[in-house]
Amino acid sequence: MSAITLNNVIKRYGAVQVVHGVDLDIEQGEFVVLLGPSGCGKTTTLRMVAGLEDVSGGELSIGGRVVNDVAPKDRGVAMVFQNYALYPHMTVRQNMEFALRPMKLPKAEVDRRIGDTAEILGLSELLARRPAQLSGGQRQRVAMGRAMVRTPDVFLFDEPLSNLDAKLRTQVRWEIGKLHQRLGTTVLYVTHDQVEAMTLADKIVIMRDGHVEQVGTPEEVYGNPRTTFVATFIGSPSMNMIEARVDSGRLVAAGLSAAIPARFADKVSEGQAVTLGIRPVELKIASGDEPGAMQAQVEVTEYLGNEALLDLRVGSHELVAEVPADQRADPGDMIHIRLNEAAIHLFDTASGQSLAH
Amino acid sequence: MAYIRKRNRRIFLIFLLPAMLVLFLTTIYPMIYAGYLSFRSYDLAKLFVPRVFVGWSNYAEVIGSSEFIHSLITTFKLMAMTLSVQLVLGVGIALIVTQKLPGMPLARTLLMIPMMISPVIVGLVWLFLYFPELGYLNYFLSFLGIESIPWITSTNWALWAIAIADIWQWTPFVMMGTAAALQSLSPEPYEAAMIDGNSRWDVFTRVTLPQLKPVLVSLMFLRAIDAFKIYDIIFVLTKGGPGDSTEVLSMFIYRQSFTFWRMGVGAAASFVSLVIIVVLITLFFKSLQREQHA
Ligand SMILES: Nc1ncnc2c1ncn2[C@@H]1O[C@H](COP(=O)(O)OP(=O)(O)OP(=O)(O)O)[C@@H](O)[C@H]1O
Ligand SMILES: [Mg+2]
Numbered sequence: 028m029s030a031i032t033l034n035n036v037i038k039r040y041g042a043v044q045v046v047h048g049v050d051l052d053i054e055q056g057e058f059v060v061l062l063g064p065s066g067c068g069k070t071t072t073l074r075m076v077a078g079l080e081d082v083s084g085g086e087l088s089i090g091g092r093v094v095n096d097v098a099p100k101d102r103g104v105a106m107v108f109q110n111y112a113l114y115p116h117m118t119v120r121q122n123m124e125f126a127l128r129p130m131k132l133p134k135a136e137v138d139r140r141i142g143d144t145a146e147i148l149g150l151s152e153l154l155a156r157r158p159a160q161l162s163g164g165q166r167q168r169v170a171m172g173r174a175m176v177r178t179p180d181v182f183l184f185d186e187p188l189s190n191l192d193a194k195l196r197t198q199v200r201w202e203i204g205k206l207h208q209r210l211g212t213t214v215l216y217v218t219h220d221q222v223e224a225m226t227l228a229d230k231i232v233i234m235r236d237g238h239v240e241q242v243g244t245p246e247e248v249y250g251n252p253r254t255t256f257v258a259t260f261i262g263s264p265s266m267n268m269i270e271a272r273v274d275s276g277r278l279v280a281a282g283l284s285a286a287i288p289a290r291f292a293d294k295v296s297e298g299q300a301v302t303l304g305i306r307p308v309e310l311k312i313a314s315g316d317e318p319g320a321m322q323a324q325v326e327v328t329e330y331l332g333n334e335a336l337l338d339l340r341v342g343s344h345e346l347v348a349e350v351p352a353d354q355r356a357d358p359g360d361m362i363h364i365r366l367n368e369a370a371i372h373l374f375d376t377a378s379g380q381s382l383a384h
Numbered sequence: 385m386a387y388i389r390k391r392n393r394r395i396f397l398i399f400l401l402p403a404m405l406v407l408f409l410t411t412i413y414p415m416i417y418a419g420y421l422s423f424r425s426y427d428l429a430k431l432f433v434p435r436v437f438v439g440w441s442n443y444a445e446v447i448g449s450s451e452f453i454h455s456l457i458t459t460f461k462l463m464a465m466t467l468s469v470q471l472v473l474g475v476g477i478a479l480i481v482t483q484k485l486p487g488m489p490l491a492r493t494l495l496m497i498p499m500m501i502s503p504v505i506v507g508l509v510w511l512f513l514y515f516p517e518l519g520y521l522n523y524f525l526s527f528l529g530i531e532s533i534p535w536i537t538s539t540n541w542a543l544w545a546i547a548i549a550d551i552w553q554w555t556p557f558v559m560m561g562t563a564a565a566l567q568s569l570s571p572e573p574y575e576a577a578m579i580d581g582n583s584r585w586d587v588f589t590r591v592t593l594p595q596l597k598p599v600l601v602s603l604m605f606l607r608a609i610d611a612f613k614i615y616d617i618i619f620v621l622t623k624g625g626p627g628d629s630t631e632v633l634s635m636f637i638y639r640q641s642f643t644f645w646r647m648g649v650g651a652a653a654s655f656v657s658l659v660i661i662v663v664l665i666t667l668f669f670k671s672l673q674r675e676q677h678a
Contacts, residue, residue, distance in 0.1 A: 052559065077575075077579055078578075079575050079579070080415045081580065096408060099578050099579045099581075100578065100579060100580065101581075102579075104579060105579065105580070106579050107574075108572045108575070108576065108577065110486030110570075110572060111572075112573045112576045113571075114570030114573050114590075114591055115595065116595055117590075123591065125580075125582065125586075126576075126580045126582075126590075128580075128582060128586060129581035129582055129583070129586075130581075173576070173580075177580065227428070287412070293601070367614065
């Protein structure tokens, strides 16, 4: 049975529709990440699941029960907010106690849960402190602890790491992942950070302008992007996109041309406008006499340690290549590159849809 | 001000002078003069009799006088009546007008009108309402089957009559301060409580009230100082009567000074009440500081 199901869920604020019919199935115990640029409706979708926003249309079920009109407290969810939403005048212990209060548990059970949770999260020493006396990372853990003590069926996270510095973010990210493995609770997690999504998710839901663009495992959305939006959104540096045309069995763009990979042969028609996508790592340095080698001028070189990023000009196109650092060239050099044909993505330019499906 | 050169400093002082002069004439001089009077025997009826130095005897008379003690008790009684009701009503109304409902911003503005009216006018308005036989209030109460209440003519009711007028005027003040504090509370903890399923009562008593406490303490403190000085409304409504049932400190001072023409005693009483206010303020800030360090 699915833990959470969204069936054509719509959100309207007055006359403005901001979430346009989202379909989503979340399995029991799955870690699902809602990923997308700012303003695409991630928070709104999460808040509808939490019950903090009404659902304007469609059907939302949690644990097999339609909850469109069920109060937040009766949905079996716990939420961790972006700015932690701790009670500022209460100690860490009191914050957790207050979350447990509606459950009317015996005192011993309350103490046991708070003790266990504090232990897991490394908060045992901090139970008597107020939020103002904690660091950002500690507050963030208290917010998680307050959600955990209730042992909910579903955890909802809204950008829980965005207020932390880069180093702490990596650490807390790792802790969240470990926690999920340990508790096995269903998680719905909102972020606009693709690294968080790729590292934590069992399933990524990529949203754009209130629509779901693609749902898939991290490998699927990276290796098999359905649309040009997903292709450029996932992966860093972004996938190179080249506007091309199918011309007598070849992909032709200003200043360059490539053979159509066999797997796309029957998917394209003569004269079709297509977008060729190639990840920077799939642009290989070649010798001039290799078949398919193209001349490229190096404009900028960024040395990253193991790799280097080369900003290249190929014909009239600006491309980025990620090459082993020892193969890097200097700005101004003329080099040859070739596309790894097996890694070429093709999209219909008009619709932005992948031609691989 | 080290950067102001000498010449400029003189100009600086000249510009300040008018304001300083007004401050001196209206506040500092009367205070010094009252201090001077409080040690003199000064009968307004005998203008040309020298004002003899009498030492602390005016003070002794004030502190030893049962009328003064009575007026002090009446002041605190009135303070307790008005502050408690203003606190409960003010917070209650603030909770309502800060809801996201249509018309609430307008309601908030309209509710502030009473505190913008001069207390004398408030007194007059309530005089019309309270008027024995002809007052509107008893007229309306008669529809509810309530018998005519001798609002300002009975020693049992007069203090309440004054308290009600004061509550009407100053509850908006508490409401406004509380509403501002409520709106500055961050909404997320409330959403967290909503998801966790905390009852409204728990949320109010354990999340809202503790966060409002510093503001409520300050509001009550300001109201307490005002209640200590309450004068206009009482002067218009009861002049301290009937009997001495509404004779608060300020009325006692007024009566001593301008009814009995004993300016020295009146001045001494003013200083005694000033001391009481200063002690109250000091205690208040001490307790606030303790709280902040806790
Ligand atoms: N209360 C509201 N009234 C009207 N429009 C709103 C309201 N809340 C959100 N929106 C709009 O809905 C859209 C989606 O907002 P949402 O907060 O879900 O975005 P998001 O994906 O969480 O973005 P971010 O990454 O910046 O947090 C935005 O265009 C926003 O302007
Ligand atoms: Mg958001």
